[in-house]
Amino acid sequence: MEDRVExxxxxxxxxxxxxxxxxxxxxxxxxxDFSLAEIAELNNTSRxxxxxxxxxxxxxxxxxESKLNLLEKSIKKxxxxxxxxxxxxxxxxxxxxxxxxxxxxxxxL
Amino acid sequence: MEDRVExxxxxxxxxxxxxxxxxxxxxxxxxxDFSLAEIAELNNTSRxxxxxxxxxxxxxxxxxESKLNLLEKSIKKxxxxxxxxxxxxxxxxxxxxxxxxxxxxxxxL
Numbered sequence: 001m002e003d004r005v006e007x008x009x010x011x012x013x014x015x016x017x018x019x020x021x022x023x024x025x026x027x028x029x030x031x032x033d034f035s036l037a038e039i040a041e042l043n044n045t046s047r048x049x050x051x052x053x054x055x056x057x058x059x060x061x062x063x064x065e066s067k068l069n070l071l072e073k074s075i076k077k078x079x080x081x082x083x084x085x086x087x088x089x090x091x092x093x094x095x096x097x098x099x100x101x102x103x104x105x106x107x108x109l
Numbered sequence: 110m111e112d113r114v115e116x117x118x119x120x121x122x123x124x125x126x127x128x129x130x131x132x133x134x135x136x137x138x139x140x141x142d143f144s145l146a147e148i149a150e151l152n153n154t155s156r157x158x159x160x161x162x163x164x165x166x167x168x169x170x171x172x173x174e175s176k177l178n179l180l181e182k183s184i185k186k187x188x189x190x191x192x193x194x195x196x197x198x199x200x201x202x203x204x205x206x207x208x209x210x211x212x213x214x215x216x217x218l
Contacts, residue, residue: 014177016177017173017176017177064126067125068125068126073218077218080218081215081218084211084214088197088201091207092197092202092203094197098200102197105189106190106215109186109189109218
């Protein structure tokens with residue numbers, strides 16, 4: 001289990017496809033920085049059981065990403081939006097306020 | 110099984126989460142307009158078996174949509190992009206060529 005930021009983004013994107021319990025545990029571990037021991041205590045189970053669950057969910061998230069590529073698309077999207085707005089700004093002198101507003105709206109798409 | 114266009118869009122969005130065989134059958138039925146009988150013959154099985162598979166897959170696609178809302182988001186996205194470009198065009202007199210190009214790039218995001 002490597003890049004915590006990447007896994008955290010995968011949890012955001014595909015979390016609803018996990019069970020409620022799995023999602024809660026993945027969020028505690030990757031988004032709220034709880035330790036395995038703390039999560040184990042909260043769930044009345046062993047550290048090893050939580051470790052195994054997280055490993056299983058991580059593989060599941062990677063499998064979803066390999067099929068739907070939502071994370072890859074969202075990273076590409078950001079670059080394309082930035083390039084496009086930059087071009088529009090240069091050519092049409094779009095003011096900073098409008099530029100930032102467009103950027104914020106488009107990034108939420 | 111209601112709106113064929115909607116189901117066809119769901120197949121495009123979530124198809125990779127189905128098995129290869131399921132996806133092939135859903136594409137034949139919803140995108141290429143094959144009949145149940147034709148698909149059954151291609152797969153050496155009964156019309157009823159294909160009907161059941163399609164019904165199961167349809168429910169699975171609806172379940173993915175209820176969790177990830179990719180179709181709902183893509184419909185909203187199109188409206189937001191149109192509104193935003195319209196505003197930019199009015200305010201900054203963006204020419205038609207640039208307008209259409211931006212629209213096409215943003216819709217593929």
